[in-house]
Amino acid sequence: MKLTVLDHPLVDHKLTVLRSKDTPSATFRQLVSELVTLEAYEATRDLTVEDVPVDTPVAHTVGKRITDPRPMIVPILRAGLGMLDGMMTLLPTAEVGFLGMKRDERTLDIITYANRLPDDLSGRQCFLLDPMLATGGTLVAAINYLYERGARTITSLNVIAAPEGIKRLETEVSPSIDFHVVTCALDDHLNEQAYIVPGLGDAGDRLYGVV
Numbered sequence: 570m571k572l573t574v575l576d577h578p579l580v581d582h583k584l585t586v587l588r589s590k591d592t593p594s595a596t597f598r599q600l601v602s603e604l605v606t607l608e609a610y611e612a613t614r615d616l617t618v619e620d621v622p623v624d625t626p627v628a629h630t631v632g633k634r635i636t637d638p639r640p641m642i643v644p645i646l647r648a649g650l651g652m653l654d655g656m657m658t659l660l661p662t663a664e665v666g667f668l669g670m671k672r673d674e675r676t677l678d679i680i681t682y683a684n685r686l687p688d689d690l691s692g693r694q695c696f697l698l699d700p701m702l703a704t705g706g707t708l709v710a711a712i713n714y715l716y717e718r719g720a721r722t723i724t725s726l727n728v729i730a731a732p733e734g735i736k737r738l739e740t741e742v743s744p745s746i747d748f749h750v751v752t753c754a755l756d757d758h759l760n761e762q763a764y765i766v767p768g769l770g771d772a773g774d775r776l777y778g779v780v
């Protein structure tokens with residue numbers, strides 16, 4: 570597993586405003602979008618490209634284009650939806666699938682309650698979106714899900730990660746999976762309610778209001 574924690578003044582500034590409990594939902598959504606767009610630049614560094622001829626007004630030359638099959642963006646419902654626009658800004662030709670996952674509070678197993686993805690992801694470069702990498706349980710399940718369907722590489726974009734979640738990914742995701750985590754920040758720890766500290770609270774609630 571490869572881990573990238575962004576180190577950039579714009580990211581630090583936007584993240585600080587995002588964390589503040591006084592930041593209203595509209596500003597929060599806008600900042601998440603901007604942060605994801607900045608992350609996307611780093612997260613797509615290993616996209617595969619091929620040579621393609623192009624005629625400029627001046628000359629014939631050879632450029633690059635993203636190869637087929639198209640990359641697949643997979644927001645994890647509900648909070649991952651808040652990251653979709655920012656990702657599509659940089660990768661408008663990607664396909665989008667959706668995964669709804671939650672924890673069964675009795676068994677603590679991860680249940681997939683919504684799935685809008687092709688069964689066959691052979692050769693696809695997949696980008697999972699989930700703002701908060703807390704315990705890592707959902708992400709481990711999502712990675713396995715994509716891998717079992719043939720995904721070639723899997724990159725997780727998160728806004729904030731907890732060390733406990735990163736450790737879980739390192740121990741529970743098979744080393745044979747080509748897997749990359751990109752996050753704007755690696756915070757201190759999880760509290761007893763599995764909230765990231767200092768974090769930003771419940772990302773879904775802050776994006777969409779409490780339901």
Ligand code: URA
Nearest residue numbers: 701703764765771772
């Ligand atoms: N999910 C959230 O929305 N916030 C956290 O701090 C942890 C998980």
